Amino acid sequence: MNCERLAVSNRISNLIPYQPGKPIADVKRELGIVGEIIKLASNENPLGPSPLGIAALQAALPTLALYPDGACHALREAVTEKFGLSPDSLIFGNGSDEIIHLLGLTFLEPGDEIVVGDPTFVLYETAATLAGAKTVKVALTAGDMRHDTAAMAAACTEKTRLVFVANPHNPTGSVISKADVEILLAALPPRAFLVLDEAYAEYVEDDPEVPRALDWIKENAPVICLRTFSKLYGLAGFRVGYGVAAPEVIRLINQARSPFNVNLAGQVAAAAALNDTEFIARTKKNNDDGIAQLIAGFEILGLSWLPTRANFIVVNTGRPAKAMFDALLKRGIIVRAFPNDLPTHLRVTIGTPEQNTRFLEALTLCLT
Ligand SMILES: *Cc1c(COP(=O)(O)O)cnc(C)c1O
Numbered sequence: 167m168n169c170e171r172l173a174v175s176n177r178i179s180n181l182i183p184y185q186p187g188k189p190i191a192d193v194k195r196e197l198g199i200v201g202e203i204i205k206l207a208s209n210e211n212p213l214g215p216s217p218l219g220i221a222a223l224q225a226a227l228p229t230l231a232l233y234p235d236g237a238c239h240a241l242r243e244a245v246t247e248k249f250g251l252s253p254d255s256l257i258f259g260n261g262s263d264e265i266i267h268l269l270g271l272t273f274l275e276p277g278d279e280i281v282v283g284d285p286t287f288v289l290y291e292t293a294a295t296l297a298g299a300k301t302v303k304v305a306l307t308a309g310d311m312r313h314d315t316a317a318m319a320a321a322c323t324e325k326t327r328l329v330f331v332a333n334p335h336n337p338t339g340s341v342i343s344k345a346d347v348e349i350l351l352a353a354l355p356p357r358a359f360l361v362l363d364e365a366y367a368e369y370v371e372d373d374p375e376v377p378r379a380l381d382w383i384k385e386n387a388p389v390i391c392l393r394t395f396s397k398l399y400g401l402a403g404f405r406v407g408y409g410v411a412a413p414e415v416i417r418l419i420n421q422a423r424s425p426f427n428v429n430l431a432g433q434v435a436a437a438a439a440l441n442d443t444e445f446i447a448r449t450k451k452n453n454d455d456g457i458a459q460l461i462a463g464f465e466i467l468g469l470s471w472l473p474t475r476a477n478f479i480v481v482n483t484g485r486p487a488k489a490m491f492d493a494l495l496k497r498g499i500i501v502r503a504f505p506n507d508l509p510t511h512l513r514v515t516i517g518t519p520e521q522n523t524r525f526l527e528a529l530t531l532c533l534t
Pocket residue numbers: 209260261262263264287332335336363365393394395396402405406407
C-alpha cells in the first residue's frame with residue numbers, strides 16, 4: 167500500500183508492542199512438545215479460576231444473548247460492600263490494563279510526563295506514548311531493585327501528571343512503605359496523581375505494614391488505585407479490573423470508557439469470586455508455600471533471588487536470560503525473561519507444588 171495511507175502519528179508508529187507471556191498452544195506448535203507444558207509466565211492463579219465464580223457463570227450462561235450491564239451494578243455493589251466505598255468512586259475495565267489506557271486518554275496530553283520505575287510494568291509507558299506524553303524512567307535501587315521513591319520524587323516537575331507505582335511491584339515483587347507513599351504525594355505538583363497499581367495487593371492484604379491505596383483515597387489524597395480479578399481470583403481470561411478514586415476523578419475517566427467495556431460473563435464471575443473466601447485462603451497458602459519451596463530450591467542451586475510479596479519471584483540464574491528462557495522452554499516450562507532490563511534473571515510465577523518441582527528440576531538441568 168502507498169506510504170501516505172500508512173503514515174500515522176508517532177504515537178502509534180513509535181509504540182513498542184506489548185510482549186505477553188508465551189501461550190501454551192504456541193509452544194506446542196513451535197517446539198512440537200508433546201508432554202504437559204507449564205506456564206509460569208503471566209502470574210495467573212495455578213489453582214484455576216474461583217469455583218464460586220465459575221458456578222455463577224454457569225448459572226448466567228442463558229443470559230449471554232443480552233448486552234452486559236454497562237454500569238456493572240451487581241459487581242459494583244459487591245466491591246463497594248467489601249471495601250466500604252461509595253459506588254461512584256469505582257470504574258470497571260476490561261482488565262485493569264484498560265483503566266491504565268483510560269488514564270492516559272483522560273489525563274495525558276503532549277508535553278505531559280509520567281514518572282515510573284525502571285524497569286516496571288510496560289503498559290504505563292504505552293498509555294503515555296499513545297497520548298503523546300513522555301515517560302520519565304527512574305532506575306530501581308541497585309541490588310534489591312525497589313522503587314527509589316526519593317529519586318522518583320526528585321523526577322517530578324510541573325509537567326508530571328501521573329506517577330505510577332505497582333505495589334507489590336511487577337516484575338520485581340517488592341513493596342513500597344507508607345512513608346514512600348507520603349514521599350511521592352509530597353512531591354506531586356498540583357495537577358498530578360499517584361497511581362497505585364494494586365494488581366497483587368490481595369497477596370499482602372493481611373500485612374498492616376503494606377500501604378493500601380484505599381486508605382489514602384478515603385482521606386481525599388490525589389491517589390488512584392487499580393485492582394484486578396486476573397491474579398488472585400484466577401479470572402485473567404475474563405478481563406475484569408477496576409479503578410478506585412474520588413468520584414470527581416472517576417467521572418472524568420468514565421468519559422473515555424466505551425459503554426459495554428466489561429463483558430457479562432466476567433461481571434458475573436468477578437462478583438461471585440470476590441467473596442470466595444475458601445478459594446482466596448487456599449490460593450494464598452499455595453502461594454506462601456510455593457515461595458518457600460522455590461527459595462529452598464534456589465538455595466540448593468546457589469542462586470540468588472529478589473524477596474517477593476507477590477505471586478511470582480525473580481531469580482538470578484547467573485546466565486543470559488534469553489538462553490535460560492529458551493532452555494526451559496525446550497523442557498516445556500514457560501517463564502518470563504526481560505533480557506534488556508534483567509540480563510541474567512527470570513521471573514517465575516508461583517505454581518502448584520508439582521509445577522514448582524518440575525520447574526526446579528528443569529532449572530537444575532539447564533544449569534548443569
Ligand atoms: C497483571 C497486571 C495488571 C493487569 O491486569 P489485568 O486486569 O489482567 O489487565 C496490571 N498491573 C500489573 C502490575 C500487573 O502485573
